Amino acid sequence: MGRKYKEPEPTVGNRLILLLVCLVSCGLVYAFVSAVHITNQRPSALKLESLALDEDRATTIEIFEADNRGCCRGIENLELWGAAVKWGSEFKFNNSEGCCNACKSMCTGKDGPCLCDTWVFCGNRRTCGSKFGECWLKKQKDNLAPGRQEAGEVVSWTSGLIYGKGEGIVGMETEYGTLHIKLFPDCAPHSVAYILGLLALHHCAGCHFYRSEGRGQSWDSAGNHINNAAFGPPFALIQGMLEAQGTTFKEIPEEDCPTIRRGSVAWIGSGPAFFISLANHVEWGRAYTVFGSVLPEDMDIAERIATLPTKSDVWNNVKVSVLEKPVPLSIQRIKKRQDI
The missing domain is CATH 3.50.4.10 (Hepatocyte Growth Factor)
Structure with missing residues (x-):
């Protein structure tokens, strides 16, 4: 009668190998599930004034090249x-x-x-x-x-x-300084018309920032995403409301939606909620109408607002940081600048 084969007893080394295999497998499963969970936070959440990753809109480096296209909208x-x-x-x-x-x-x-x-x-x-x-x-x-x-x-x-060099600049004035914003009427004419309407009111009572999130460990000081880092939270933005009290807001149609860059000023959905990005957000794709850009030398003001005290909240299953004390803002006329 043949001799029955006996399974070898697991050695300490074998046990360690098996343990490592299990840990790696679990980690991969967790990473996959987490990615699905995060990326399933669709831009529909933006109607609830939230921003999250949308993998369906994210593309490759071609997005950056397409950003150089010219706009001619009216x-x-x-x-x-x-x-x-x-x-x-x-x-x-x-x-x-x-x-x-x-x-x-x-x-x-x-x-x-x-x-x-x-x-x-x-x-x-x-x-x-x-x-x-x-x-x-x-x-x-x-x-x-x-x-x-x-x-x-x-x-x-x-x-x-059409705004030329040094033209079409408005100030978003806060107690922490004035954010100078270059408007893009050729790309977002309806949006710019709305901003000029606020400027003509000579007040923006009720306009304010209410959410602030820094770059965290995900983006460097130039707004570039750090390899292998998460895409948030925090989401590298300050978010607010541009609706003056006593006025009737009319939804703004979707206009030009380039890749969000550091300094981009964009609507959330059809407004009046908006955000200023503190980083380059390729992962968001072309999801938001961009109607202006903060001048680079003023981004330190936006960064300052992003460091103000916040409290945690959850919007549409997305963890966000809300300012403990909203920051009022107003839209101001800025004299033409020859250096821009």
């Missing part, structure tokens, strides 16, 4: 006024983008002040009639308070603003 059914620098009856295009780019070409910053800061295009064949394609290039007396001729569904014109 507001339909709006005719902006101003002194004409190019008569539309003699200057026509097939689309509004051509008209916008013609204005931009007169505002390169290489030949002194912008000769054109406003474009007006008639693009509705039925209602424009013989004026279809007309592109009027104009110059405002005050491009932070542009003249408006007509607005509404009966208006056939589409209009847009």
Whole structure:
């Protein structure tokens, strides 16, 4: 009769190997489950004024390259006024983008002040009639308070603003300093129109920051993500509300949504909640309308706000840090700066 094979007794070394295998396996499972849990916090949470990782929107380094694309957006059914620098009856295009780019070409910053800061295009064949394609290039007396001729569904014109070097800068004033913000009307015209409306009120009662989260151990001082670090929390942002008391807020349509960079100022959903990013957030993809950017020299003010005392809260299953004391803010006019 054959001799029965006897299993060898586990040695101490074998036990250690088995233990390590178990630990590594458990760790991988935990990492996978955690990643699924975090990334399932969809941008729908933004309607509850929350920000979290969305893996479906995150792409590769191609996002950064695409950020260099130019914007040429305007507001339909709006005719902006101003002194004409190019008569539309003699200057026509097939689309509004051509008209916008013609204005931009007169505002390169290489030949002194912008000769054109406003474009007006008639693009509705039925209602424009013989004026279809007309592109009027104009110059405002005050491009932070542009003249408006007509607005509404009966208006056939589409209009847009162009801000050149040193122009289109507003101040977000707080007790910790003023954040100078360059507005992007060519990328987010509806958003910028709303900000200019707040500026015209000469007050922003009720506007404030209410959430602050630093860069933690996930991003360096330049806003670059650190390899193998988590994507939050904390999420490297300060978040607030831009809605003046006594006014009726109208949801802002989605506009240009580039990759969020350090200094980006963007809406959460359709507003009026917004945030200023303290880091480059490739992982968020193109999820948010960006309507401006904080000047680099003012980011220390945003960082200061991010260090203020907070308390923990949970929004839509996402852990956040809420300011113990909200920081009031106001929108201020800033004189033109030649160095920007």
